[in-house]
Amino acid sequence: xxxxxxxxxxxxxxxxxxxxxxxxxxxxxxxxxxxxxxxxxxxxxxxxxxxxxxxxxxxxxxxxxxxxxxxxxxxxxxxxxxxxxxxxxxxxxxxxxxxxxxxxxxxxxxxxxxxxxxxxxxxxxxxxxxxxxxxxxxxxxxxxxxxxxxxxxxxxxxxxxxxxxxxxxxxxxxxxxxxxxxxxxxxxxxxxxxxxxxxxxxxxxxxxxxxxxxxxxxxxxxxxxxxxxxxxxxxxxxxxxxxxxxxxxxxxxxxxxxxxxxxxxxxxxxxxxxxxxxxxxxxxxxxxxxxxxxxxxxxxxxxxxxxxxxxxxxxxxxxxxxxxxxxxxxxxxxxxxxxxxxxxxxxxxxxxxxxxxxxxxxxxxxxxxxxxxxxxxxxxxxxxxxxxxxxxxxxxxxxxxxxxxxxxxxxxxxxxxxxxxxxxxxxxxx
Numbered sequence: 278x279x280x281x282x283x284x285x286x287x288x289x290x291x292x293x294x295x296x297x298x299x300x301x302x303x304x305x306x307x308x309x310x311x312x313x314x315x316x317x318x319x320x321x322x323x324x325x326x327x328x329x330x331x332x333x334x335x336x337x338x339x340x341x342x343x344x345x346x347x348x349x350x351x352x353x354x355x356x357x358x359x360x361x362x363x364x365x366x367x368x369x370x371x372x373x374x375x376x377x378x379x380x381x382x383x384x385x386x387x388x389x390x391x392x393x394x395x396x397x398x399x400x401x402x403x404x405x406x407x408x409x410x411x412x413x414x415x416x417x418x419x420x421x422x423x424x425x426x427x428x429x430x431x432x433x434x435x436x437x438x439x440x441x442x443x444x445x446x447x448x449x450x451x452x453x454x455x456x457x458x459x460x461x462x463x464x465x466x467x468x469x470x471x472x473x474x475x476x477x478x479x480x481x482x483x484x485x486x487x488x489x490x491x492x493x494x495x496x497x498x499x500x501x502x503x504x505x506x507x508x509x510x511x512x513x514x515x516x517x518x519x520x521x522x523x524x525x526x527x528x529x530x531x532x533x534x535x536x537x538x539x540x541x542x543x544x545x546x547x548x549x550x551x552x553x554x555x556x557x558x559x560x561x562x563x564x565x566x567x568x569x570x571x572x573x574x575x576x577x578x579x580x581x582x583x584x585x586x587x588x589x590x591x592x593x594x595x596x597x598x599x600x601x602x603x604x605x606x607x608x609x610x611x612x613x614x615x616x617x618x619x620x621x622x623x624x625x626x627x628x629x630x631x632x633x634x635x636x637x638x639x640x641x642x643x644x645x646x647x648x649x650x651x652x653x654x655x656x657x658x659x660x661x662x663x664x665x666x667x668x669x670x671x672x673x674x675x676x677x678x679x680x681x682x683x684x685x686x687x688x689x690x691x692x693x694x695x696x697x698x699x700x701x702x703x704x705x706x707x
Contacts, residue, residue, distance in 0.1 A: 285416055288417055291414070292484070294482055302367070303427075304432075306404050310405070311439065312378075312443050312468060319549060320381065329543065332540065333670035334667060336533075337667060339391065341663035341666075343398035347659075350399065351405060354651075359487065362485060363407050366407045368479050371473075372472075377396040405651055409651055421632055425632050430571045436564045443464060445553075450464065507649075512633060512695060515584065520650045521657030522688060527627070532677075537606065539553070541606045562617070563616045563619070584695055584701060588696055594625070597622035598681045634646065
């Protein structure tokens with residue numbers, strides 16, 4: 278008899294303990310990955326004293342470098358998880374991320390910042406790959422939409438928790454008498470310790486072994502060829518394209534909302550720490566309220582064609598990110614509804630993409646297919662953050678968001694085409 282968590286039925290061999298451990302990982306891992314982007318403007322402004330006219334380009338370049346590393350390694354980690362199992366890759370990624378997070382605030386110049394970010398990037402690539410795989414391993418097919426939506430809800434909760442923590446703790450420590458640089462370092466060291474302890478929890482709680490008990494494991498060449506061949510399926514190709522946005526959405530929001538707040542500090546006559554404190558409610562409220570949409574959309578996906586769900590997600594994204602033209606600063610709470618809509622569209626894109634790729638990917642080579650999907654996600658972040666950083670400095674803070682708006686609109690038309698030509702079934706179509 279298969280285990281259940283509420284209405285969610287778990288796949289054969291997956292225990293409640295395995296699933297609960299993974300759900301904890303959804304909060305911690307995404308919170309930490311997004312947290313570095315959130316705290317980075319503080320490091321640029323306070324620790325390294327980078328002029329605000331250069332911070333957009335530098336932030337984009339750091340993200341660009343991280344995604345180059347992801348592109349070179351994320352598919353490898355997906356294939357590796359098929360070969361040696363999900364758990365060791367997850368533990369490795371968590372530990373390396375902890376090291377990178379601890380080193381980052383001790384950078385004394387831009388070169389060291391890039392070196393420390395590259396350490397973090399290796400761990401992030403491993404985590405991103407295996408998180409996307411496990412979310413499709415653990416539920417049964419008919420519970421996939423619910424499980425992916427729960428995964429996305431906890432991701433949003435993790436982002437909100439870490440944004441609140443990282444946004445407020447430096448100011449709290451400064452008020453206790455620590456200088457701003459030391460306050461930033463202690464904040465990041467605490468998060469690194471949380472990551473390290475979480476790695477131990479994952480080693481105990483996640484399911485061990487490889488995806489199936491097979492006498493002959495598929496070769497790397499076979500797995501990679503299977504993943505590439507799967508793109509002949511229009512629905513998988515659509516999911517790969519949407520992955521460009523699923524990852525780029527989260528990164529653009531994480532990097533440029535907080536950077537926008539930091540650069541607004543001078544205009545508003547407040548400190549960077551105060552700007553971070555003021556933007557925390559925006560991050561927290563938008564992520565928490567987007568959870569409502571995640572539950573609604575996740576339930577819808579298990580009842581409608583999943584390509585139709587992709588059409589809905591892309592259309593909402595184009596509207597949400599296009600609305601940024603009305604915003605002057607994220608520190609003006611009257612614009613909160615727009616940021617709520619943006620956050621809801623981002624979580625909807627993640628749910629739609631994860632559900633479609635999980636439905637279409639062959640079970641035995643799922644790690645390879647999702648590894649390739651993660652590769653496309655890395656490409657999306659690479660373009661969005663590098664080009665977005667340039668647009669941020671050259672044309673203003675709205676530039677990166679309008680870039681995402683136009684991409685949503687483009688994939689919306691692609692999703693409509695696939696819905697007409699190759700809609701598939703409600704569940705498990707190949």
